[in-house]
Amino acid sequence: MLRKAITAVSIASLVFGSSLSGIAAADNQVPAFDDLKDHWSKSEVEYLVQKGIVDGVIQNGQPVILPDQSITRAEYIKLLVSARQVKLAEPAQSSFKDVAASHWALKYIEAAKANGWSDGYEDGTFKPDNKVSRAEIAALMVRSYNLRMQEGNTVVFEDTADHWANHYVNVAASNKIVEGDTVNGKRYFYPENAATRAEGMAMLTRYLKTTETGVKDPMKETPAPAPSTAPAPGTSGTTGGGSSGSDSSSDSGTQRVTLDKEAIQNTLGGGNPVEGTDDLNNRIALVGLDLSSFGGSLSDISVKLEKPNTVFSQLSVPGLTGPVVEFSTNGKSFASGTLTFDVAKVSNKQNLAAAYYNETTKRFEFLPTAYNADQGTLSFTTTHNSKYVLIDKTSWEQTFRAHLSTVVDGTYKPYIDFAFIIDSSGSMNDTDPKNLRKTAVTSLVYGLKHDPESPLKTETVTVAKSVYEDGKGYHFEYPTVTNQVYSLSDRAAIIDFDSGVRTYATFSAHSQTVADAVYHIDSNGGTNIFAGVREAVKLFDTYGDNGQRKIALLLTDGQNNFATTQDDLNMLKEAFEKGITIITMGLSRDADLSLLKQIAEYTGGMYFQVQTADDLEAYFKSALENSYHEDKDQDGLDDFYEKTAGMMLENGMIIRTSTDPLTGKDTDGDGFTDLEEMGQPEDMVITADMMPEGSALVGKTVKVFKNFKSLPTDKNDVPKP
Structure with a gap:
């Protein structure tokens, strides 16, 4: 990543031309400066x-x-x-x-x-x-x-x-x-x-x-013609269909190999595109390869694009977008290799940086990465065979931020910002005719935790207010209110969604203010689940407190009436990497079980199946209790790390384990507790090689599991004696 931005010209300063007919345009007269x-x-x-x-x-x-x-x-x-x-x-x-x-x-x-x-x-x-x-x-x-x-x-x-x-x-x-x-x-x-x-x-x-002396602009360069099948003396030559090229040197026995999209498909791909996706279906394709001083032949080159879960198993790589790229020249030497990928279908393409996985240090190391907006391509240059990934720079940094060693009175982030995302579609008239979801949320709001010894402070909250006007009827206005609240306290916000979405109260530690907002929730319209999720992410961005944990509780009774898009799925990854955990609840058997589980799993939350509205209050209470710092499975690890934030290793990878009271002490059942396999978290200072260039996190301290011995989610991986 280019660490800094680069960049009017005032009346008394140099003036640059704003348009050109071409670099080789007719010459202008040069005044005597x-x-x-x-x-x-x-x-x-x-x-x-x-x-x-x-x-x-x-x-x-x-x-x-x-x-x-x-x-x-x-x-x-x-x-x-x-x-x-x-x-x-x-x-x-x-x-x-x-x-x-x-x-x-x-x-x-x-x-x-x-x-x-x-x-x-x-x-x-x-x-x-x-x-x-x-x-x-x-x-x-x-x-x-x-x-x-x-x-x-x-x-x-x-x-x-x-x-x-x-x-x-x-x-x-x-x-x-x-x-x-x-x-x-x-x-x-x-x-x-x-x-x-x-x-x-x-x-x-x-x-x-x-560019005027025969050196082409690489942005506009046309592919070289296919070389002869007869190699130059002392070289292996280059063969294959499509546009490719080789600059051979009989002295060194090496050549330059250049392949465009068609040549890649006809050679490396065996007639098929060299492409792949991640688990969220972000698709990229290799469309350019340029190897200098290459000592092998085309048959030695291999570029495989594999799904991350087949490469990194049960480890999560924050911000990873697209497949893992395994690049190999079969041991044959080369000076440098530039790989170019079509990333036009990836929504966060402008924010991606290439990194390679160092098998020795088990860390990701970032590479200079060039994005071409006109062509929708991303390129990086390497000097060795390895596994390469594209990582969303913002998501990578946000994951580290979620693990910053923020300690309040000896406890890691003890208070929580809760966003209640409540379904108000018309079907709720049947599944919750008594509006028991309102009762359940209100009960939770009055049970939020606070420190009565902490000083009072003034909070400002935006709330919905129902107003009647002649000729217009009832409509909402959104004034702000101020309250005196404890400075150390949970907070709650209320989001109502049906075909659209509305925030009835931004985050507040004042129970009555939030409870009043709950009763604006009605039962009318369709079900746009991701509208509610998107509103919650925006709410955390705008009003969230980074000194508190971020948890959203989503309740719905039906199927999502709006098509799930790639942007919707990417938003779940964004939520997770911003430290937002989403707990989902399906009220009735008609709820979109698969989607609700997916939302919870992608964000480190839990899914609850609620059979009837009468059970809502008990399930909401259970969800709330699971959100606080506890060790319910008695494995010696804080459930916050095991389930919510994830246990971060020194290389940024994340591991999550069970907190189930019956089975969570030894998640994989290998005879070693999760603590024995993971160790306790320790402080680590972030160094420059861990971050994309220019990161402000360098020098900060995060909690990581340095003493990790074996995967607590893999029965066949046990601590070595």
């Missing part, structure tokens, strides 16, 4: 002026470039967007909280984000008017032009080895876009230095000039 006469960047800047990319400004009656002034993130983004001839649209809204709709560079910034060049800061900002660094420009150039490492042009800088942009700087240097300085025989890049206008323009010019 007063401040370029003896400047090192004169030829590079004049090249961009000649092509209509840069205009300069008039200062004191003379045309100037201001080459030694810094350049902002917004300015450089516009320069790149113009040079790449990206189609611009007027965005409906900004993706970043510090880029107003009125900001002059909004459409350029949104274009860069849509193409996967830049995705802003961890805190949701873009900082468009901050100075752009040399490292950020190198990263932008590599990502916007999809550049690859050029063999024979390796440059080693003394000051970038441990820098987040090391890969991008090295690729840019191998393409002769950046040079750095030589001091006492060593090369330095100064990655964090603010780039000058001259430096930024010079990097772009160097690349654009290569």
Whole structure:
């Protein structure tokens, strides 16, 4: 992930052209810029002026470039967007909280984000008017032009080895876009230095000039023709249908192998697409493969896409999207390999990062990843055979956040935010004619826990209020109310769903306020289960307290009347990775048993089958009791970890076990308790290699199960003596 966002031009600063007829357009006349006469960047800047990319400004009656002034993130983004001839649209809204709709560079910034060049800061900002660094420009150039490492042009800088942009700087240097300085025989890049206008323009010019001297833009490159079946001396050659290519070297006995989608299907796929899905049906397909200095033949190359549960068994990988990619060259060497996947059908494609599973350390290590919005593809480059996955960066980080060592009075997150998602469809007139679901929820609301010794605080709650107006009848208004409540307390919110969805009370620790909201629930309309779930996720995002656990209780009596979409299923994964557990209840035999179980399982919750409305209060009470910190199965492990948050290993993987009082002490029945197999959780400091580049979680402390010995869910996996 590009760690930082990169990016108006004021009246007194450099002006970049906003549109081009092409890089090879008719030359524009170049004025004599007063401040370029003896400047090192004169030829590079004049090249961009000649092509209509840069205009300069008039200062004191003379045309100037201001080459030694810094350049902002917004300015450089516009320069790149113009040079790449990206189609611009007027965005409906900004993706970043510090880029107003009125900001002059909004459409350029949104274009860069849509193409996967830049995705802003961890805190949701873009900082468009901050100075752009040399490292950020190198990263932008590599990502916007999809550049690859050029063999024979390796440059080693003394000051970038441990820098987040090391890969991008090295690729840019191998393409002769950046040079750095030589001091006492060593090369330095100064990655964090603010780039000058001259430096930024010079990097772009160097690349654009290569496109005029026969080096193709990889974003627009057409596949090479199929090679001859007779290999060059000393090579194995490349064969197969479709568009593929090989650049052979008789001296080294290696070749370059390039396969497009058709060639991949005809060779690696044996006539079929090389594609696969995850357990939620997120489908990706291999559409490009580029191996440099490859010492084998096509028959040595294997790319298999397998479902995660067949590879990682009973372990859950947070944010994993699509299948596991197993890439092998059968032991044959290669310098680098770039794999490109069609991810157009994946909803969270812009937020994916590639990672490989290190079999030795048992950890995931993230790789620089390029997303091409125009083609709907994602690429990453590797230097070795391994298992690779695509991970949603936000989901991965949110899972670690859910395990942050937040301790209140010696107890891990003792209080809970409950969101009650209650079915109000017309069928409830038959299954719950006495409105006993309202009675059950009200009883729970008055039983929420709090610390009477904690200080009082003022809370603000948005509630529904039924209002009558002549000519309009009754309708809802949503005023806010304030209450004095204990600062350490459970809270509850009320969500009503039928064909649509309404929130009758946001989270409140004031029992009477929530109880009043419950009685707005009616019985009319269809059943849109995911509308209720989506509203709950939004409610937790907007009003939830990160110092409390997040639990939603969903009650419905029927089948979902609305088609379940891929976005709906992905939302369950999002809920789980935001630490939201969903407990589901089906009232009557007509309830959508399969879907309710799926929702509960995906989010770490439980499913309850309720036969009649008379049983509702008992089931609600049982669900509530299961939500608190206990050790019901007496295995020595907190049920919160076993069932709700999951037990996180050092590599981020999650394990869940049973808390059943009868069988949960030894979930897999192998003779070892869950505690003996897992150990107790301990603090661990998050290091940079555990996170996508630029994560704000580096340095934070999380609770992980460091002393994990064997899977407590696999009878054949037991602790070693």
